[in-house]
Amino acid sequence: MGCSASCSGRIVHSDDDKIKDAKIIFVVGGPGSGKGTQCEKVVAKYGYTHLSSGDLLRAEVASGSERGKTLQAIMQKGELVPLDTVLDMIKDAMIAKVDVSKGFLIDGYPREVKQGEEFEKKIGAPCLLLYIDAKGETMVKRLMKRGETSGRSDDNEETIKKRLDLYYKATEPVIAFYSSRGIVRKIDSELPVDEVFGHVAKAIDGLK
Ligand SMILES: Nc1ncnc2c1ncn2[C@@H]1O[C@H](COP(=O)(O)OP(=O)(O)O)[C@@H](O)[C@H]1O
Numbered sequence: 001m002g003c004s005a006s007c008s009g010r011i012v013h014s015d016d017d018k019i020k021d022a023k024i025i026f027v028v029g030g031p032g033s034g035k036g037t038q039c040e041k042v043v044a045k046y047g048y049t050h051l052s053s054g055d056l057l058r059a060e061v062a063s064g065s066e067r068g069k070t071l072q073a074i075m076q077k078g079e080l081v082p083l084d085t086v087l088d089m090i091k092d093a094m095i096a097k098v099d100v101s102k103g104f105l106i107d108g109y110p111r112e113v114k115q116g117e118e119f120e121k122k123i124g125a126p127c128l129l130l131y132i133d134a135k136g137e138t139m140v141k142r143l144m145k146r147g148e149t150s151g152r153s154d155d156n157e158e159t160i161k162k163r164l165d166l167y168y169k170a171t172e173p174v175i176a177f178y179s180s181r182g183i184v185r186k187i188d189s190e191l192p193v194d195e196v197f198g199h200v201a202k203a204i205d206g207l208k
């Protein structure tokens with residue numbers, strides 16, 4: 001299903017088939033838990049393609065488009081942008097990279113159970129969920145520090161609090177949802193960066 005014979009008679013896989021069969025890792029954790037930090041290290045060691053939903057959205061904002069302006073307002077408030085917007089961006093980015101990619105790190109997604117369900121309908125199933133876990137207090141401290149230099153309009157005390165509340169309310173249920181499938185690896189992100197990465201690497205090495 002989904003394959004068709006090209007003029008030359010070769011079997012051609014559609015973009016949808018190719019991304020469905022790709023290795024997909026969800027990276028979930030609170031704001032400032034260290035998802036981006038660990039993803040960079042995974043890219044360096046394993047050559048996976050890193051797609052951060054937040055980075056994709058910030059790129060749209062930076063483009064100055066009308067859609068970007070709407071997104072900027074939502075992100076500054078620490079709210080979630082509409083599901084279809086994020087999912088379409090991730091899917092387009094995956095299609096663009098699928099031929100040269102060993103696998104995909106989907107960072108900051110799903111943020112709510114519904115996002116996970118829609119991703120699986122439109123793209124495919126993850127083989128692993130890395131749950132980057134840090135204490136609320138630690139996340140706030142790291143984000144305030146990042147805010148000194150990040151230039152991110154959401155790295156301020158008020159928005160950080162909203163992002164954290166939303167994380168506990170909307171995103172933590174994602175972890176329970178995938179735990180029942182046995183693909184969640186909880187990573188203690190209170191440890192030094194390289195030790196955290198040691199655990200991340202073990203989880204990835206455990207994949208077939
Ligand atoms: N999967 C997503 N669904 C909806 N909104 C998102 C998603 N990912 C990112 N965003 C928006 O972008 C903002 C920043 O996201 P991100 O860079 O992942 O931040 P962090 O990991 O520091 O919380 C979020 O607060 C939200 O407004």
Ligand SMILES: Cc1ncc(C[n+]2csc(CCOP(=O)(O)OP(=O)(O)O)c2C)c(N)n1
Nearest residue numbers: 031032033034035036037142189191192193
């Ligand atoms: C275990 C650990 N990882 C990373 C850092 C470094 N750090 C400084 S600011 C900051 C906040 C955000 O980091 P990022 O990796 O962007 O987290 P994300 O918001 O993507 O989860 C972090 C994690 C740290 N001190 N300890």
Ligand SMILES: [Mg+2]
Nearest residue numbers: 035036052054
């Ligand atoms: Mg990030």
